[in-house]
Amino acid sequence: GAGVSQSPSNKVTEKGKDVELRCDPISGHTALYWYRQSLGQGLEFLIYFQGNSAPDKSGLPSDRFSAERTGGSVSTLTIQRTQQEDSAVYLCASSFWSGQPQHFGDGTRLSIL
Amino acid sequence: DQQVKQNSPSLSVQEGRISILNCDYTNSMFDYFLWYKKYPAEGPTFLISISSIKDKNEDGRFTVFLNKSAKHLSLHIVPSQPGDSAVYFCAVSPLIQGAQKLVFGQGTRLTINP
Numbered sequence: 001g002a003g004v005s006q007s008p009s010n011k012v013t014e015k016g017k018d019v020e021l022r023c024d025p026i027s028g029h030t031a032l033y034w035y036r037q038s039l040g041q042g043l044e045f046l047i048y049f050q051g052n053s054a055p056d057k058s059g060l061p062s063d064r065f066s067a068e069r070t071g072g073s074v075s076t077l078t079i080q081r082t083q084q085e086d087s088a089v090y091l092c093a094s095s096f097w098s099g100q101p102q103h104f105g106d107g108t109r110l111s112i113l
Numbered sequence: 114d115q116q117v118k119q120n121s122p123s124l125s126v127q128e129g130r131i132s133i134l135n136c137d138y139t140n141s142m143f144d145y146f147l148w149y150k151k152y153p154a155e156g157p158t159f160l161i162s163i164s165s166i167k168d169k170n171e172d173g174r175f176t177v178f179l180n181k182s183a184k185h186l187s188l189h190i191v192p193s194q195p196g197d198s199a200v201y202f203c204a205v206s207p208l209i210q211g212a213q214k215l216v217f218g219q220g221t222r223l224t225i226n227p
Contacts, residue, residue: 004156033214033215035215035217041219042117042202042217042218042219042220043157043202043204043215043217044217045214045215045216048214056214058214059214091156091157093156101147101159101162102159102215103159104149104156104157104158104159105156106154106155106156107156
């Protein structure tokens with residue numbers, strides 16, 4: 001497809017389980033970003049990739065959160081030992097390079113029971 | 114400590130009139146500014162941007178104004194159409210750092226009444 005693709009669109013899991021969220025950026029986009037939006041909040045930056053490296057991980061809220069990107073394309077965001085406060089919509093964005101506007105996917109709605 | 118504030122959670126405008134959405138920021142290091150529109154269950158859609166070297170940028174019905182001394186950003190939509198009903202987020206970035214680590218406001222829900 002032409003846009004940023006995220007999967008799954010919805011994920012419900014029990015507290016303490018690990019989850020993996022996937023992002024497939026727009027073809028040719030070298031920069032990739034993860035954000036999350038908790039209920040009633042604005043979007044919060046998590047991590048940024050340029051190619052396969054992550055020069056800015058400053059937004060990851062705890063060491064339970066990690067992300068990787070392989071082949072300069074697909075990225076996965078992993079949350080270990082999920083907690084109820086991790087419930088949010090996780091959004092991925094990509095841009096041609098880091099100075100260009102970011103284009104967002106439709107997000108993964110994560111619910112921790 | 115909110116670096117970006119959209120003080121109006123909601124705004125209602127008559128179709129055909131002008132919609133004005135406002136955004137204030139605190140850090141003078143921000144030098145790239147964007148507006149996004151978001152429909153329910155969809156990701157934000159990029160609308161328009163402006164860099165700190167300009168004070169106005171226009172794209173069709175959308176115009177963004179930047180007042181650097183006041184640290185104030187606004188989006189004008191004219192004429193407003195029913196399809197413009199959505200949540201609008203302003204976002205700012207210190208572009209000088211290279212990475213576009215966007216800082217978002219809380220959003221303003223715009224409703225266009227027929």
